[in-house]
Amino acid sequence: MKTTFSLLLAALSLPAGLAVAQTQPTKKTTPPKTAATSATASAPLAALFDEYWENRGRLFPLGATSQGDNRYNDQLPNDQTRAFRQQQQRFYQQYLSSLQKFDRARLSAGDQVSYDIFEYEMQSRLNGLQQNTWMMPFAQFYSLPNTLGQLGAGTGAQPFKTVQDYDNWLARVGQFPVWADSAIANFRQGMQAAVVLPRVLVLKTVPQLQAQITADATQSLFYGPITRMPASFSEADKTRLTEAYQQAIATQLVPTYRKLADFLQTEYLPQARTSTGLDAVPGGADMYRYNVRLMTTTDRTPEAIYQTGLSEVKRIRAEMEAVKNQVGFEGDLPAFFTFLNSDPRFTPYRTPEDVLTAFRMIQAKITPNLPKLFGRTPKSQFEIRQTEAFRAATASAEYNRGTPDGSRPGVFYVPILDATKFNTTSGMESLFAHEAIPGHHYQLSLQQENTSLPKFRRFASYPAFGEGWALYCESLGPELGLYHDPYQKIGALGDEIHRAIRLVVDVGMHAKNMSREEAIQYMMANEPISEQGATAEVERYMAIPGQALAYKTGALKLRELRTRYEKQLGAKFSLRAFHDEVLAGGSMPLAVLERKLDAWAARQLAR
Template sequence: MHRLILAITFFASLMTYTSCTNTKTDERNPDLAKFFDTYFEERLKLFPLEATTQGDDRYNDQLPNDISQAFIEKTRQFYSNNLKQLRSFDRQNLSDADKVSYDIFEREMEVQLEGLKFHQEYIPFQQFWGLPLTFGQLGSGAGAQPFKTVTDYENWLKRVSAFKTWGDTAIANLRKGIETNMVLPASLVVKMIPQMNDLVVADPTKSLFYGPISNLPADFSREDKSRLTAAYKKAIQEDIVPTYRKLGDFLKKEYLPKARASAGIDMVPQGANLYTYLVKTWTTTDKTPEEIYQTGQKEVSRIRSEMEKVKQQVGFTGTLDEFFTHIKNDPKLYPYKKPEEVLDAFRAIQAKIEPNLKSMFTKTPKTPFEIRQTEKFREASASAEYNQGSADGSRPGIFYVPIPDASKFNITSGMESLFLHEAIPGHHYQISLQQENTALPKFQRFSWYGAYGEGWALYCESLGKELGLYTDPYQYMGALGDEMHRAVRLVVDVGLHAKKMTREQAIKYMMDNEPISEDGATAEIERYMAIPGQALSYKIGALKIRELRSKYEQQLGDKFNLAAFHDEFLKDGCMPLDVLERKMDAWAERVK
């Protein structure tokens, strides 16, 4: 599941969930609840793009200059004040449910404040994410920014005028980065330049940002259509194109010559401390980079051993690398002719696991679920993904599968593990149950922590055999390939940012241990270079969930119930792993 996240990102959709847990442990302090609600409202005003993403239209005309020193100081005060107010509550006198909320909130404020000292605004965007990319998605008319009413169209024009100011500040900040040696690797900058240049057009009607005008609602008056068309052409010509041109020219002429040759963030000022901070932020643990590196190597070795067993099981006599090549080229592993056959194969997976899910989960989502082929206009570059359902039930949770050519869909691509991760019981169960739980404070109900959310989805892949899957060795090989990819990430992410591993060495390590093309490995490694630590969250989260399950199986013996464990895990939504462990330990004590 791919999402732009800082440490908290808010999901949009509300449904109803009635908690059946012990009221003593779940009783809420009304004053604390009011404080959390006030925080959530203030946060949406401060970060209006979060409100837009969530479907809240109140701030759709606002685009704060969030990389300016004035804004950064404003956020520092926001987090400091909220942390101070939180600590006016006596945690010891709170219910178990409120203690969980308190701990999540306290940690979030502390982490956000700590991050401000590293001057990450000196690298305001890169090739993987940042406002110049998000702005294109919003302004295309196909993203979260609505273009249904005249007011919607006028709101976007106000954001456009603010984007110009943001672009100038980005260049000023990048210059400060050059002065202080806080710069991006050159290999990433060369990917950013064409991204900026692609949005520079001579004819405004050819711009990505002309999309909303090409799709003007039919019920707009002739005068509004004419006025808005002229205004959008002017905005593209005078604000948007000059901003992207200026960014592209600056990156090429001034920034690229000063970009660094090294791959790792440890080569910038405070780099080692910054990476330790990012590891803590993304994994929500206090594990050191070295611990994670050692874990990654052990996991790579373990999974390779499992792959060797599958190779022997199917009677392949060559090396593991030759087996990777074989499964990519064997015609028998490409059985599909039509997209509908691929979709039916996924529907069959859902039907196969349905009976066994009942023994693993007592609480299941009310949000409907569908499997769909990714739309033609975006499937060529899309990955399989899960899009959560809407509040009113009008939009189900959707598992999207891109199928540009059904005849090239390989069954060893991990179809069974993919379904468990992206769909059921992975993201669909976790996100839907979180959104449906109206007992949670909103900041918690719409939060996202990758170590928890992606960790859960990866843990769900490990449930395959218990759910009746992975009986076909090639499907199991696909699952192992998916798991290997997450294990390799632990080695190369830490290797790049803490152990002087070069970009080329990281690419080679990835290709040596999983069936991936050089282009695919390069894109992955450059993603890890751009967002240090993010790729660690998946495997670290999954390992922690498996560790907790094993701990309680041993502690509780006959009293351990897997469905009760899963229900308790999912009940309070996304949270840092250290908070999660305290919550689950308290649950185990109650079960005893």
């Protein structure tokens, strides 16, 4: 599974009930009153964008932390209240109204792109607040309790360099118990309205919470910063902070995790639903249609997306058959999949470090070829790390962006539960191209390093663009020097068909009455995936309806545009220039991207 979740949920354009890293309402501010209608509107428009971003950081401080803005690291406001949802509604409506005072037709081309993205963002957020997803506050894939674990371990976005940093974290976790009480209240309202999570998701969420319950504070994940306390701290500060962290773990964190786990286990689980899809809950069909629009940034219907998925699965299966025949395997595709999953030659590793070294070798292989495809490269540093043990069982390989100032590198996380079972045919080369380089690392780093963009664009995240780009990068494998080994090629095709299958099973489960079990079987019949892997994937789609549609939707659009411009421009087409232009403006809705790239192609043709 390939995604960019965890802390990035704070910055994603998710509906109210999914955005787990949100915060306290800020004081109402007055937007610029200039109804700019001249070609000189860029300055007041820029002021509007700056003011929005400044206030957004106050409203969503966990998002600010993930982006390296540490001014609000002591805050964890209660985003589970009706008052907070109302505050968001006022906030987005205020800025939408202020934007619409500008005459878009008289703005510069660059400002028109910003206008379109901002308008889309405000309208999308407002539409999301109309959904009842707040009645399902978290599950195993979107969880503030999990996010706190990543932050509090001391190796994530929350800094632990100064005494103030340590005190900031104490203040932040001190607000967790109130948040948890409100989340439980929302779960209970959902129980009354029959807007509840599937039972299988609750069963996966409870152990995550229980993992943070320990009688010995020094054994807690949250004690990590104390074990790595800077030597420069005074003895008095070391003593005070050690005692304070032990106290916070024993009296705030552990009791809160226990309360959440006990509630879900004893009170919520008996009323959790046995159905699979979101359309099984009241209002669920509307929720799903909203999620489809949100995640794909298109108006495509679920049925149209489903048919695209069936077509893509058929096409990619034919390519997999060709590779099967190339390696001389006798038998059908399901038998070939079993061979790939079971033959010892494909599990050569003994330690987690062996796996990480293999990924570093892939990086070394593609590095010489990158200048052929990209004129711009990130300044941000890049690391490959093993996923932390506490979340590895339910995690996928993922990329966490670094900070714009370079103080924290971009990190490619690889979950390695058992190195001896890590399969080389799982698509290691395509995985690296997607999650790491040139996929998410290039896209996210270049975006946030581009200081000419308004901050709301530097840190924007639209899954159809970001995940679409990363999946498109997998198709660049041959141009990057990858997939010479047919078993890595089958891994890449496995990854591609995986995203096509998502179109079928996501829509199937949430709009066409496909059961969890039918979805698992469909995946296993069409790709080399274990039952355990297919189950984890299907349960992810159950937890985050529509998100899995973004990958193929975005990648197909990028390939469509590249093919269009190759034909239109002929000898004037430069693949390097095309890639640079795609990445230059950062993440955006696909319709905005298409207009922007059409204008770019027209400029190339005119030269």
